[in-house]
Amino acid sequence: MSQKRRVSATQxxxxxxxxxxxxxxxxxxxSFTQPTSSQVQRARENFTTVQIDRKTAEVxxxxxxxxxxxxxxxxxxxxxxxxxxxxxxxQDIMKRVTRTFEQVFGMKLLEIDSKNHIYILVNxxxxxxxxxxxxxxxxxxxxxxxxxxxxxxxxxxxVKEALIWNTLKKLRVDPGEKHDDFGDVKKxxxxxxxxxxxxxxxxxxxxxxxxxxFRWGLRAEKEVSKLKLLEFVAQLHDQEPQSWTQxxxxxxxxxxxx
Amino acid sequence: MNRSMGxxxxxxxxxMMSNGIIDNIQARALHQHCCEVHSGHYIPDKLDEFIDVINxxxxxxxxxxxxxxxxxxxxxxxxxxxxxxxxxxxxxxxYADNELELFRKAMDLIVDSENGxxxxxxxxxxxxxxxxxxxxxxxxxxxxxxxxxxxxxNEKHGEYTLSTRCITEMDQYIRTxxxxxxxxxxxxxxxxxxxxxxxxPGCGIKMHLPCVARYxxxxxxxxxxxxxxxxxxxxxxxxxxxxxxxQSQFSSAKENTAPAPSTSSSRRSRR
Ligand SMILES: [Zn+2]
Ligand SMILES: [Zn+2]
Numbered sequence: 001m002s003q004k005r006r007v008s009a010t011q012x013x014x015x016x017x018x019x020x021x022x023x024x025x026x027x028x029x030x031s032f033t034q035p036t037s038s039q040v041q042r043a044r045e046n047f048t049t050v051q052i053d054r055k056t057a058e059v060x061x062x063x064x065x066x067x068x069x070x071x072x073x074x075x076x077x078x079x080x081x082x083x084x085x086x087x088x089x090x091q092d093i094m095k096r097v098t099r100t101f102e103q104v105f106g107m108k109l110l111e112i113d114s115k116n117h118i119y120i121l122v123n124x125x126x127x128x129x130x131x132x133x134x135x136x137x138x139x140x141x142x143x144x145x146x147x148x149x150x151x152x153x154x155x156x157x158x159v160k161e162a163l164i165w166n167t168l169k170k171l172r173v174d175p176g177e178k179h180d181d182f183g184d185v186k187k188x189x190x191x192x193x194x195x196x197x198x199x200x201x202x203x204x205x206x207x208x209x210x211x212x213x214f215r216w217g218l219r220a221e222k223e224v225s226k227l228k229l230l231e232f233v234a235q236l237h238d239q240e241p242q243s244w245t246q247x248x249x250x251x252x253x254x255x256x257x258x
Numbered sequence: 259m260n261r262s263m264g265x266x267x268x269x270x271x272x273x274m275m276s277n278g279i280i281d282n283i284q285a286r287a288l289h290q291h292c293c294e295v296h297s298g299h300y301i302p303d304k305l306d307e308f309i310d311v312i313n314x315x316x317x318x319x320x321x322x323x324x325x326x327x328x329x330x331x332x333x334x335x336x337x338x339x340x341x342x343x344x345x346x347x348x349x350x351x352x353y354a355d356n357e358l359e360l361f362r363k364a365m366d367l368i369v370d371s372e373n374g375x376x377x378x379x380x381x382x383x384x385x386x387x388x389x390x391x392x393x394x395x396x397x398x399x400x401x402x403x404x405x406x407x408x409x410x411x412n413e414k415h416g417e418y419t420l421s422t423r424c425i426t427e428m429d430q431y432i433r434t435x436x437x438x439x440x441x442x443x444x445x446x447x448x449x450x451x452x453x454x455x456x457x458x459p460g461c462g463i464k465m466h467l468p469c470v471a472r473y474x475x476x477x478x479x480x481x482x483x484x485x486x487x488x489x490x491x492x493x494x495x496x497x498x499x500x501x502x503x504x505q506s507q508f509s510s511a512k513e514n515t516a517p518a519p520s521t522s523s524s525r526r527s528r529r
Pocket of ligand 1: 443444445446447448450465466469
């Protein structure tokens with residue numbers, strides 16, 4: 001142990017991931033014109049299969065990281081941070097990416113906003129009872145989200161914010177106070193959950209003072225089973241899900257359309 | 259044999275993705291569970307083959323499920339490893355820059371220590387010398403807690419060690435960064451932090467505590483396997499954790515006695 005030498009770990013920081021992920025909350029959607037088929041053909045010849053495979057892997061990793069934080073994935077970000085000079089063969093690579101998600105990971109890459117080209121990953125593998133290792137290790141935020149989505153659903157799809165805050169207060173989650181698990185509750189619900197597209201938080205027109213209401217977000221529509229949610233609520237009330245006729249109809253309809 | 263991926267493999271993979279690392283017993287139970295949920299063909303004892311199928315698909319994505327031994331208890335674990343980022347940037351989507359800097363400092367202290375541990379006091383003392391942005395002591399404590407929760411560090415009585423997940427995922431990084439500082443276990447050839455060292459100055463090999471226990475088991479007069487000098491340390495004992503899963507057909511005798519193979523090379527050679 002006489003001559004110790006250490007390459008300074010603190011200084012050599014490989015910026016790989018931060019470069020890939022980037023800080024992209026506020027940049028504009030870049031212009032995205034569809035290349036012609038002959039352009040695509042020519043572009044394809046510029047890349048080897050190995051290069052295309054490598055790029056596909058990079059896009060898959062990029063999307064997985066975004067999905068971990070439940071941040072919606074924008075086409076503009078994929079192009080800007082990962083595709084770069086591969087942009088002419090964007091469609092080709094995305095086809096491979098989509099196939100990889102389905103075949104390897106059991107996930108579906110869905111475009112939830114075709115105007116702004118926003119994607120989310122939807123899991124085709126659902127949690128089941130008796131898992132020896134949890135598919136989704138419990139996250140207190142998920143529990144809170146589930147409660148909020150339940151309230152909205154049971155109240156017919158839209159609720160005034162006051163109702164949400166009052167219900168949470170009854171559960172000893174005060175939006176005005178800092179919570180041990182959730183931190184700033186109001187920010188979590190009206191900012192983080194909104195950005196993740198689990199809920200929509202919109203101003204009710206012509207209200208004075210300002211009033212807001214909550215609806216389900218696009219991600220919730222794709223990801224959360226209304227039937228499971230209703231079963232959960234029914235269990236709490238010690239009743240059958242069928243007792244809520246309208247909700248039951250909506251939940252079963254949603255189930256069969258998926 | 260069917261080598262294609264089914265939903266049972268996908269469920270296993272997704273569980274690995276959200277947990278990062280699971281132990282051998284959990285992995286075996288999960289294997290059975292995944293096969294049963296998707297009425298797949300379940301063969302007990304064929305967990306490694308099952309994982310090979312997943313790894314063949316993961317390889318083009320530069321990911322890999324890898325076996326690893328815990329330095330602490332000698333138990334076998336399975337970790338999902340990302341091969342494109344084998345350093346601390348691996349964590350950068352979950353932590354702020356100054357939190358990552360604190361992690362680097364903790365890692366420096368741990369690797370530089372005799373026995374692979376660093377005290378919370380020493381780590382917290384780094385918090386107000388951070389170049390990115392200082393952390394108050396209270397904040398630094400919370401961050402350390404998060405590292406433990408996210409399974410990057412282990413903590414026992416105020417002493418921090420690198421977790422199995424951390425050592426497995428950052429194996430290459432640690433070997434490169436601390437080239438002349440880090441030693442390899444003489445028995446299992448993995449990075450040895452929590453370990454014993456031969457006191458012969460011309461030798462100085464290291465062995466993990468569980469590897470020491472296995473290697474010297476039943477020998478009354480322990481000698482260094484490299485230089486044959488007397489081994490002056492107390493030989494630790496490890497009691498295998500018994501659980502419902504390990505008592506049944508799952509516990510294969512070979513895993514209990516043989517030193518853990520260096521899995522990184524055997525795993526990667528597929529295809
Ligand atoms: Zn060892
Ligand atoms: Zn020796």
